[in-house]
Amino acid sequence: NNYFKIAVLPGDGIGPEIISESIKILDVIAEVFQYTFKFDYGLIGAEAIFKTGNPLPDETLKICKESSAVLFGAIGDPVFDNNPEAKVRPEQGLLKLRKELGLFANIRPLKTYPSLIDKSPLKREIIEGADIQIFRELVSGIYFGEKFTDPEGNYAYDVCKYSREDIIPIAHMAFQEAQKRKKKLTLIDKANVLDTSRLWRKICQEIAPQYPDVQLDYMFVDNAAMQLILNPKQFDVILTENMFGDIISDEASVIGGSIGLLPSASVGEKNALFEPIHGSYPQAKGKGIANPVASILSVAMMLDHLSLHPAADKLRQSVEHAIENKYVTVDLNTKQYYSTSEVGSFIADYI
Amino acid sequence: NNYFKIAVLPGDGIGPEIISESIKILDVIAEVFQYTFKFDYGLIGAEAIFKTGNPLPDETLKICKESSAVLFGAIGDPVFDNNPEAKVRPEQGLLKLRKELGLFANIRPLKTYPSLIDKSPLKREIIEGADIQIFRELVSGIYFGEKFTDPEGNYAYDVCKYSREDIIPIAHMAFQEAQKRKKKLTLIDKANVLDTSRLWRKICQEIAPQYPDVQLDYMFVDNAAMQLILNPKQFDVILTENMFGDIISDEASVIGGSIGLLPSASVGEKNALFEPIHGSYPQAKGKGIANPVASILSVAMMLDHLSLHPAADKLRQSVEHAIENKYVTVDLNTKQYYSTSEVGSFIADYI
Ligand SMILES: CC(C)[C@H](C(=O)O)[C@@H](O)C(=O)O
Ligand SMILES: CC(C)[C@H](C(=O)O)[C@@H](O)C(=O)O
Numbered sequence: 001n002n003y004f005k006i007a008v009l010p011g012d013g014i015g016p017e018i019i020s021e022s023i024k025i026l027d028v029i030a031e032v033f034q035y036t037f038k039f040d041y042g043l044i045g046a047e048a049i050f051k052t053g054n055p056l057p058d059e060t061l062k063i064c065k066e067s068s069a070v071l072f073g074a075i076g077d078p079v080f081d082n083n084p085e086a087k088v089r090p091e092q093g094l095l096k097l098r099k100e101l102g103l104f105a106n107i108r109p110l111k112t113y114p115s116l117i118d119k120s121p122l123k124r125e126i127i128e129g130a131d132i133q134i135f136r137e138l139v140s141g142i143y144f145g146e147k148f149t150d151p152e153g154n155y156a157y158d159v160c161k162y163s164r165e166d167i168i169p170i171a172h173m174a175f176q177e178a179q180k181r182k183k184k185l186t187l188i189d190k191a192n193v194l195d196t197s198r199l200w201r202k203i204c205q206e207i208a209p210q211y212p213d214v215q216l217d218y219m220f221v222d223n224a225a226m227q228l229i230l231n232p233k234q235f236d237v238i239l240t241e242n243m244f245g246d247i248i249s250d251e252a253s254v255i256g257g258s259i260g261l262l263p264s265a266s267v268g269e270k271n272a273l274f275e276p277i278h279g280s281y282p283q284a285k286g287k288g289i290a291n292p293v294a295s296i297l298s299v300a301m302m303l304d305h306l307s308l309h310p311a312a313d314k315l316r317q318s319v320e321h322a323i324e325n326k327y328v329t330v331d332l333n334t335k336q337y338y339s340t341s342e343v344g345s346f347i348a349d350y351i
Numbered sequence: 352n353n354y355f356k357i358a359v360l361p362g363d364g365i366g367p368e369i370i371s372e373s374i375k376i377l378d379v380i381a382e383v384f385q386y387t388f389k390f391d392y393g394l395i396g397a398e399a400i401f402k403t404g405n406p407l408p409d410e411t412l413k414i415c416k417e418s419s420a421v422l423f424g425a426i427g428d429p430v431f432d433n434n435p436e437a438k439v440r441p442e443q444g445l446l447k448l449r450k451e452l453g454l455f456a457n458i459r460p461l462k463t464y465p466s467l468i469d470k471s472p473l474k475r476e477i478i479e480g481a482d483i484q485i486f487r488e489l490v491s492g493i494y495f496g497e498k499f500t501d502p503e504g505n506y507a508y509d510v511c512k513y514s515r516e517d518i519i520p521i522a523h524m525a526f527q528e529a530q531k532r533k534k535k536l537t538l539i540d541k542a543n544v545l546d547t548s549r550l551w552r553k554i555c556q557e558i559a560p561q562y563p564d565v566q567l568d569y570m571f572v573d574n575a576a577m578q579l580i581l582n583p584k585q586f587d588v589i590l591t592e593n594m595f596g597d598i599i600s601d602e603a604s605v606i607g608g609s610i611g612l613l614p615s616a617s618v619g620e621k622n623a624l625f626e627p628i629h630g631s632y633p634q635a636k637g638k639g640i641a642n643p644v645a646s647i648l649s650v651a652m653m654l655d656h657l658s659l660h661p662a663a664d665k666l667r668q669s670v671e672h673a674i675e676n677k678y679v680t681v682d683l684n685t686k687q688y689y690s691t692s693e694v695g696s697f698i699a700d701y702i
Contacts, residue, residue, distance in 0.1 A: 081542060081569065084549040084556070091543045121580050126472045142493075142511065147546040153553060155514035156546040160493065163506035190594070191432060192442045195498040195507040198435040202504060205435070218432065223630070225602035226610065229472050229580060243541070247598055251576035259577065279574070 003036045004306055007067035009060065011045040012090060013280025014290035014340075015073025021292035021344030022071060022299045025315065028348045029303070033311045040067065044097065045090035045280075046077035055093030061100055069302045070101070070273040073295065074280035099139050102268035105170045106136040107301075108249045108277060109263070115324050116257040119332060122229065127255050130232040133181065134252065135174040136245025138266055140166040141196070143242050162196045162241065167203045174239040175211040184236035186217045188224045188244055200241060221248070228252050253277060260291030260331050263298035265305065272305050274298035288339040291329040293319055296347060318350040354387045355657055358418035360411065360448075362396045363441060364631025365641035365691075366424025372643035372695030373422060373650045376666065379699045380654070384662045391418065395448065396441035396631075397428035406444030412451055420653045421452070421624040424646065425631035450490050453619035456521045457487040458652075459600045459628060460614070466675050467608040470683060473580065478606050481583040484532065485603065486525040487596025489617055491517040492547070494593050513547045513592065518554045525590040526562040535587035537568045539575045539595055551592060572599070579603050604628060611642030611682050614649035616656065623656050625649035639690040642680040644670055647698060669701040 008023065010016035026037050042060030049055050064070045072094075080089045097103075110132040117124055145159030178185040187204050189197035201218060208216045219227065221244045227234065228248065232255050240248060253259040262277045276294030284290050296319060303312035322328065327346045330337040338346070359374065361367035377388050393411030400406050415421045423445075431440045448454075461483040468475050496510030529536040538555050540548035552569060559567045570578065572595045578585065579599065583606050591599060604610040613628045627645030635641050647670060654663035673679065678697045681688040689697070 076543065081571075082552075084542060084553040089543060095544070121474055121477045121582075122472050123474060143544055145508065149546045149550065153515075153550065155512065156550040157496065157510055157512040158545045158547050159508055159510050161506065161508040164504075190597075191435065192427065192440060193446070193494055194509045195500045196509050199500065199504065199507040201433075202435040222597045222601035225576065225598045226604055229602065229605045231472075244598075246541075246573045247576045247595075250573035251580065251602065253577055254580045 002034060003038070004068040005038045005040060005066060007064045007070040008039045008041045009044045009064075009070060009072045010041070011073040011075045011280065012047055012077050013074050013282040013285045015075070015280055017286070017288070017290050017340050018276065018292045018295040019071065019073040021340060022295045024344050024348050025296055025299055025351070028351045029311050029315065032351060033308065035308065035311070044093045045075040046080065048093060049088055049090060053088070055088060055090050056096045061097065064097060064101060064271065064273075067271070068306060070271065071299065071302065072273050072275035074276065074278065076280040076282070078282055095143060097273070098266060099144060101271040101273065102139065103266035103271065103273055104137060104139050104166070105173055105267050106138040106245065107265045107267065108134040108136070110134065110252050110256050112256055113261070113320070113323050115326075116261075116332060119257040121254055127232060130255050132232065132235045132238060132252060132255070133177055134238045134240070134245065134249045135170055135177070136240055136249055137166065137170050137242050141242035160194070160196050160243070162199055164199070164203060167200055168207070171204055171207050171239060174237050175207060175214055178214045178237040179211060182236040183213055184215050184217065186219055186224075186235055186238050188219050188221050188238055188240040188248060190221050190244075191218065192220060196241065204239070224248060225251060228255070249277065258291065258331055259294070260329065261293050261297065263294050263301050265298070265301045267305070272302070274302040274305075288341065289330050290340045291331050292340050292344045293323075296344070314351055318347045321350050322347050353385060354389070355419040356389045356391060356417060358415045358421040359390045359392050360395045360415075360421060360423045361392070362424040362426045362631065363398055363428050364425050364633040364636045366426070366631055368637070368639070368641050368691050369627065369643045369646040370422065370424040372691060373646045375695050375699050376647055376650055376702070379702050380662050380666065383702060384659065386659065386662070395444045396426040397431065399444060400439055400441060404439070406439060406441050407447045412448065415448060415452060415622065418622070419657060421622065422650065422653065423624050423626035425627065425629065427631040427633070429633055446494060448624070449617060450495060452622040452624065453490065454617035454622060454624055455488060455490050455517070456524055456618050457489040457596065458616045458618065459485040459487070461485065461603055461607050463607055464612070464671070464674050466677075467612075467683060470608040472605055478583060481606050483583065483586045483589060483603060483606070484528055485589045485591070485596065485600045486521055486528070487591055487600055488517065488521050488593050492593035511545070511547050511594070513550055515550075515554060518551055519558070522555055522558050522590060525588050526558060526565055529565045529588040530562060533587040534565050535568065536565050537570055537575075537586055537589050539570050539572050539589055539591040539599060541572050541595075542569065543571060547592065555590070575599060576602060579606070600628065609642065609682055610645070611680065612644050612648065614645055614652050616649070616652040618656070623653070625653040625656075639692065640681050641691045642682050643691050643695045644674075647695070665702055669698045672701050673698050
């Protein structure tokens with residue numbers, strides 16, 4: 001099968017700019033590897049609210065459901081962030097999309113690039129050789145539990161709920177990934193306080209005997225937030241619930257030197273979505289300074305997902321080539337830098 | 352008033368060892384400054400469960416309520432952590448104590464010690480001069496909301512609830528502290544997802560006009576977890592809810608070079624409790640390697656709270672003297688180091 005329908009959702013802020021570099025790359029890959037990609041664009045986020053009043057229009061959801069993969073840019077707009085009363089918010093679009101597509105696992109690989117190691121706020125000896133894969137549960141927990149604010153605005157609550165079925169599939173995925181790697185799995189939770197965390201521990205303990213070659217460890221999230229910085233090399237595969245995963249994986253991005261480099265895949269049984277881990281970075285919008293690499297590496301994860309491994313490998317090599325040759329945006333080198341589109345073209349040309 | 356009743360709760364793991372250094376210090380301070388401290392010891396945590404079946408015996412609570420201040424060691428035991436079915440757990444003792452004493456604000460000052468700056472995993476230029484004060488809400492949120500696990504163990508939930516009254520007092524405290532410092536307050540939340548976070552934003556926005564000289568910023572917790580490492584100097588006073596505060600403040604401890612140095616105060620309207628931010632560190636128990644400085648600096652915060660400022664200042668100077676003269680435990684210098692009690696005695700002698 002060489003024909004793929006790709007849903008493309010540029011979203012807000014720098015989303016459209018980085019996505020257009022990813023499309024540039026996919027066009028070249030189509031040519032070189034003789035694949036056909038059909039791109040279906042959809043509205044999402046603040047952009048969609050401004051145009052349709054709905055952060056996830058039905059049309060967008062339909063496009064995504066019919067696609068082989070979703071390529072997602074970024075979401076979020078300060079207009080909504082600073083207005084606690086806003087009824088409709090851009091993020092609802094992404095959350096609903098994750099839920100509707102059943103994207104239960106968000107996977108974030110973290111590695112250091114030798115030529116960028118000195119960009120990290122962490123010392124070289126702390127991060128050199130660190131290689132972590134984070135599995136964050138993405139469609140349950142406090143993100144999707146019941147929420148309530150009383151009409152007078154005197155109190156509010158958010159419910160964090162997990163059931164056995166929410167945990168089992170992602171736990172198996174993480175154990176299987178650990179088997180392919182250094183065979184170490186760390187469950188990050190707060191089992192000394194939360195009932196939901198104790199359920200996570202219990203289920204992981206139940207599953208563990210099926211993976212006798214994997215060492216299962218537990219770490220409290222407060223300690224983990226510290227250990228990730230003190231000694232990131234102690235981690236191999238990390239498994240955690242939605243909210244802790246949100247915090248821990250953004251924190252862990254400092255290990256790689258720049259959040260502008262980090263891709264992620266969100267996968268479910270039928271669908272998959274690929275997005276950079278950075279946000280919509282509204283201050284940079286339209287300036288041509290956004291780093292397109294995180295989105296381009298998300299394309300590489302997408303190609304792997306579509307079993308187009310040679311193209312994925314070639315793309316990753318091309319990105320490394322660009323970075324080693326200092327063909328990077330201003331966030332990575334303030335002395336000599338290139339625009340978003342120059343970096344995209346350099347990578348495309350190399351392919 | 353020169354007479355103070357101090358409730359002393361050594362707790363678990365290294366708790367008793369570090370607390371006995373703090374008592375050594377308080378004995379010297381009593382002599383030098385002509386104060387009288389009456390120490391009332393109480394059981395708490397795993398220790399209390401083993402001896403009484405209750406992680407917070409009534410007697411302990413009574414001692415604390417009648418005290419001018421509570422000096423707390425550490426809590427937690429791996430026997431309970433790895434057993435998701437345990438009905439009684441050590442941490443319940445500390446949580447109940449916080450709630451019963453109404454200790455709504457946990458205050459954690461973070462500074463770098465010039466002579467220890469190179470101990471941090473972060474680069475010198477990132478942390479040099481960083482000076483942050485964290486205010487963590489301590490008696491509400493997901494820690495104290497309704498919790499439930501169904502008898503078959505198929506699902507569980509934890510409710511994060513906040514009401515106006517939970518937020519207002521600590522928000523004022525944080526604004527007032529910002530006024531005394533660099534006049535910058537950052538509220539850390541997840542207002543793009545959580546109703547409770549939007550309540551925090553709304554109330555802080557309401558209060559802000561009473562502190563026109565303070566600049567109020569908002570930051571999402573995922574971004575904050577990253578920014579604390581990328582550029583900790585951008586922060587002055589941080590305000591956040593219970594769970595985020597737990598994570599963020601342990602993470603931020605890496606800025607100071609060692610978690611073994613960091614004290615905290617938990618204050619309410621009537622009572623106050625002082626504890627190191629580190630945990631019970633069971634692997635180190637009884638080995639004489641635990642760093643007593645975090646507990647000793649918690650004593651300094653306690654002395655300030657009791658308005659014994661000259662003693663508090665003298666104590667802080669003495670700690671700095673010990674650190675500058677490399678009179679430290681093995682966590683801070685693996686080549687030349689002293690035992691827990693040697694470090695305590697050195698500081699006591701200097702006073
Ligand atoms: C935009 C926001 C809702 C989202 C999240 O919190 O999941 C983002 O931070 C992420 O991690 O993908
Ligand atoms: C021991 C535990 C319950 C506690 C907490 O999570 O509050 C600790 O981590 C702390 O930060 O004081």
